[in-house]
Amino acid sequence: MSPETRVVRVPDLIASEMDGDLVMMSIERGEYYGISGVGTRAWELLEHPVSLAEIVATICQEFEVDAAIGEQDMRKFLEELIHRGLVQTVA
């Protein structure tokens, strides 16, 4: 995915905060997923369409992460979310 690709959460998810982490379920599939650490902040940003570059900028600023490492981690995280059907790209 390119840094400008915009992504957003899919609609049919229910999420619940669990002691700082997030547990989510897909209503359609009845499967559960967990997100912890920096990922919970990225998940917040994914409430509205947002690009990889924007997520990386926010995360790197808030968590004092090196830009190259931040981009690598967030790209991997978003690709995983897309692969699991939790996030979709927007045109």
Place this chain on the structure above:
Amino acid sequence: MSEHSRELRYAYGLRIDSELDLPELQQPPPAGNDEPDVRIRLGAVPSEGPAGASQLGPYLWAGPRQFWLHIPEVARFLVNDGCEIRVDPEPGIDDDSLRVFLLGSAFGALLFQRGLLVLHGNAIQVGDRAMICVGHSGAGKSTLAAAFLRRGYNILADDVVPVDAQCRALPGFPRIKLWQDTASRMQIDTAGLRRIRPGMEKFNFPVVTQFADCALPVRWIYILSGENQPDIQLDPVAGMDRFLPLRDNTYRVSFLKGMGLNGKHLRLIGQVAARIRLVRVTRPDHGFELDALVDSILADIAANP
């Protein structure tokens, strides 16, 4: 007996008007009104689940507002909208057997319909709050409950423990169910106790003076599991790891899917997980000291008030 002269019964904060005698349940507090929250009726239940429900098993249907269960050679049950249970007994079945499934699975489904998180375990009063012990069948929950009773603690609920949106455990009724081997171990004579069903080595042990009859905030949940290891071990559970043990120890968790409640259930678990200390208790499979287990849990409670 007419509906008006029958005495109401009381459990989980609900006034219950039942055509089946429920002697193990208390009567409602005197100040309340006479209008029942739940009606239990004896009568015909269709031989199939209701329209709009999905079939979860050969004898089990569940929908958003209705729940249908058939226990072969016992009865069919239809639970409606959190306020009515219809019981259709099979010929010749005894009342004790009806009560086991009525107060178990059928009531569990009714409490789900009323929007409660229903845990499989027991709740004990500690100070002005509640401690809940959960664990799979055979993990030692009722043995532990009996041990807490012997130490002078009060019990709120056994087997079915509903927790409301304010994270309060609701009191059930004053009895625990004990297997013969637990009773023997606790030196409780079962000769005068009523079997929960004819022919079953499990007994209703009435809790006369040690029943906590008000809802109490849940502060601690202990998950009991047996492992082949030498010592009792307590491990706090944090973060997202809190979810699965609470889900797995939900009473009749398989009902939720057909009832369309998995999403609500996740939220309820989140609300509870935010307020409690959750600890996994691993104990040796055999020969562990019950008193040592009670002491370990009480020490953890004292260290985490």
